[in-house]
Amino acid sequence: MFNSNDVLIALQGALNTSQLYMVYQPILNLHTQKICxxxxxxxxxxxxxxxxxxxxxITLLEKSGSIASVEEMVSNPPWDVAVRWPENISLSINFSALELSDPQLPERVSRNLATSGLSASRCEIEVTETAPIRDSLVASKNMSALKAMGVKLSLDDFGTGHANLDYLLKYPFDTLKIDKAFVAEIEPDTKSAKIVEGIIVLAHDFGIDVLAEGVESKEQLDRLIRIGCDKAQGYYISHPVPAENIPALLTQFNY
Structure with missing residues (x-):
């Protein structure tokens, strides 16, 4: 078991070095069967x-009150990588719920997009549920500003953690990501299958897409397609890969 202080100290020394790096997991559009x-x-x-x-x-950073942004942690930020992809391929980036309460967040995102040249419409921010969304007024203002820029918003791990239906009323999410725990038990007539089907119907009524996480078999993928899920990711589709492997994946799935 790691000592928390030792991990935080080591992390400070790892910032912007080769120790910290990004990998990329494809998201499959279940309607087109192509990577989107x-x-x-x-x-x-x-x-x-x-x-x-x-x-x-990341949890230790949040608890310490010193959550760092992606661009401050890695030397090759994902915006700079994604701008080289085909125009129809989007980038999703995880942001802590705590970051949503940072008044500088929209300006930060805008600056990163402008510097990289990546279109805002190709960027989706995933709100991770390691902590509840604090200061909902600031968070709501930030989300509205991001949406006005053209950035999309998704809620990670819906059905677990701190997220609840109240989030759908308060915040303008474009996508709900269903936690892998439900996908693992998605056989017909199970409780998980009924929950997933209910989430899909509810989300679609709100005009929100649904992405299923943790797809590990063809049976799970086929079931998700049958019940109307919009997107999926998981090891059955592909493990996360380094940036240099992305062209081969796009060739495999999209052409």
Whole structure:
């Protein structure tokens, strides 16, 4: 078990070094059966502690009150990578719920998009549920500003964590991501299958797309297609890959 202080100290030394890097997991559009985007995921390979899960180090950063932005942590930010992709391929980036309460967030995102040249319409911010959304007035204002820029918003791990139906009333999400725990038990007539079907119907009534996480078999993928899910990602489709492997994946799925 890692000591929290040691991890935070080591993380400070890892910022903008090769220890911290991004990998990209494809998102499959279930209507077209083509890749429509990639989710950028951070990885940390510490020379002293080995691979450390983002669930550990991001949570520690949040608890310490010093959550760092993606562009401050990696030397090759995902915006700079995504601008080289075909125009119809979008980029999803995880932002902590705590970051949504940062008044500077819209300006930060706008600056990163302008610097990289990536169109706002190709960027989707995923709100991760490691913590509840604080200061809902600021968060709501930030989300409205991001939407006005053309950035899309998705709610990660819907059905678990702190997210609830109140979020759908308060915040302008474009996509709900169903937690992999429900997808794992999605066989017909199970409780999980009924929950997933209910979420899809509810989301579509709100004009919101649904993305299923953690798809690990053809049976799960086929079931999601039958019940009207819009998008999916998971190891059955592809593990997260380094940026240089993305052209081969696009060739495999899209052409």
């Amino acid at each position: 985007g990639f989710e950028a995921l951070m990885r940390w390979n510490s020379p002293d502690m080995g691979m450390i899960s983002p669930d550990i180090f």
